[in-house]
Amino acid sequence: MSKVAIGARTLLYPLPAVLVGADVDGKPNFSAYAWCGIANSSPPMLSVSFQHKRHTLKGIKQNGTFSVNIPSIELVKETDYCGIVSGRDTDKVADCRFNIFYGKLGNAPLISECPVNIECRVLHILNLGSHEMVVAQIEEIHATDSCLTGGAPDANKIKPFLWAMPPVNQYCAFGKPIGEAFSIGKQLKA
Amino acid sequence: MSKVAIGARTLLYPLPAVLVGADVDGKPNFSAYAWCGIANSSPPMLSVSFQHKRHTLKGIKQNGTFSVNIPSIELVKETDYCGIVSGRDTDKVADCRFNIFYGKLGNAPLISECPVNIECRVLHILNLGSHEMVVAQIEEIHATDSCLTGGAPDANKIKPFLWAMPPVNQYCAFGKPIGEAFSIGKQLKA
Numbered sequence: 001m002s003k004v005a006i007g008a009r010t011l012l013y014p015l016p017a018v019l020v021g022a023d024v025d026g027k028p029n030f031s032a033y034a035w036c037g038i039a040n041s042s043p044p045m046l047s048v049s050f051q052h053k054r055h056t057l058k059g060i061k062q063n064g065t066f067s068v069n070i071p072s073i074e075l076v077k078e079t080d081y082c083g084i085v086s087g088r089d090t091d092k093v094a095d096c097r098f099n100i101f102y103g104k105l106g107n108a109p110l111i112s113e114c115p116v117n118i119e120c121r122v123l124h125i126l127n128l129g130s131h132e133m134v135v136a137q138i139e140e141i142h143a144t145d146s147c148l149t150g151g152a153p154d155a156n157k158i159k160p161f162l163w164a165m166p167p168v169n170q171y172c173a174f175g176k177p178i179g180e181a182f183s184i185g186k187q188l189k190a
Numbered sequence: 191m192s193k194v195a196i197g198a199r200t201l202l203y204p205l206p207a208v209l210v211g212a213d214v215d216g217k218p219n220f221s222a223y224a225w226c227g228i229a230n231s232s233p234p235m236l237s238v239s240f241q242h243k244r245h246t247l248k249g250i251k252q253n254g255t256f257s258v259n260i261p262s263i264e265l266v267k268e269t270d271y272c273g274i275v276s277g278r279d280t281d282k283v284a285d286c287r288f289n290i291f292y293g294k295l296g297n298a299p300l301i302s303e304c305p306v307n308i309e310c311r312v313l314h315i316l317n318l319g320s321h322e323m324v325v326a327q328i329e330e331i332h333a334t335d336s337c338l339t340g341g342a343p344d345a346n347k348i349k350p351f352l353w354a355m356p357p358v359n360q361y362c363a364f365g366k367p368i369g370e371a372f373s374i375g376k377q378l379k380a
Binding site for chain 2: 001002003004005006007008009010011012013014015016017018022031034035036037038039040041042043044045046047049051068070073076077078079080081082084085096097099101103104112113116117118123124126128129130131134135137139140141142143144145146148149150151152153154155156158160161162163164165166167168169170171172173174175176177178179180181182183184185186187188189
């Protein structure tokens with residue numbers, strides 16, 4: 001098992017591919033992001049990092065709110081498209097034929113077609129260099145009812161996907177189960 | 191497409207299942223974490239959120255360094271085990287038969303058996319409530335040479351996995367490719 005030092009770089013598996021939305025100058029805009037994760041459990045928080053120039057970030061700073069929408073594998077084209085073009089140049093909502101709704105926060109746009117929609121309120125913004133990391137409280141979550149099992153969002157029904165970075169550079173579906181969490185490790189405990 | 195408000199909670203897909211390591215009182219310890227993500231591109235940074243009481247966090251504060259180790263699907267039992275038990279009660283390195291090495295930082299323990307090992311230096315710690323979010327600079331990455339393609343870490347060879355939270359509550363392998371990133375969306379652009 002020979003190791004090679006490959007230098008400092010952004011690398012993590014798995015990486016999400018989510019659609020982050022904000023009203024920018026009063027108009028809903030969405031872009032695809034992979035630099036995000038859960039930040040806190042109680043109260044629930046997540047973080048998303050944005051390049052300074054990003055159009056969505058402008059709207060987040062205008063409103064102090066944004067949304068994280070989890071696309072299903074059926075929306076892979078739309079997700080990728082939202083990461084390729086800028087809301088400065090085109091109306092991505094129209095281009096993707098998204099239906100938009102608003103929830104508890106009132107000004108965080110949500111995509112009906114995405115099975116999970118997370119409403120977020122900004123708490124902290126850290127300027128880290130190339131990116132600003134926005135830490136936000138999760139204020140409400142909306143889910144498509146057909147994607148729930150016993151009231152909880154079910155990944156088997158949501159069919160979310162991930163981004164496997166280059167050299168693979170593919171969006172991938174979730175694969176086969178390899179073990180039950182907080183359980184399979186007990187075999188080692190014995 | 192009827193929507194249901196399911197309340198604020200921690201929810202995101204995909205979620206990682208990585209082994210975060212630190213020397214605690216001079217002894218290497220590892221635990222499984224899902225609350226982590228990339229935070230910045232240049233310089234490269236990531237964040238991991240820890241409950242205050244976590245043994246690994248004690249070591250991170252002692253040294254200002256830690257590691258993020260990406261396990262392959264062959265290590266799912268060991269990964270889960272490291273999330274179930276505490277380093278206060280047992281020597282997880284011995285229990286999992288991990289071989290440990292050190293890299294550039296000198297005191298961030300790395301697991302040989304994990305195909306990717308990320309050395310991190312602490313920059314910021316945010317107390318967010320239940321968790322402290324540690325933002326860290328990625329200082330060096332080590333990879334098992336058989337997991338590289340053209341010098342870059344290749345997810346098809348690394349075989350990382352993800353955690354699909356309850357009600358699924360399974361670790362899952364990466365699944366089938368559903369589209370090329372920064373490319374498949376161009377079909378919508380036309």
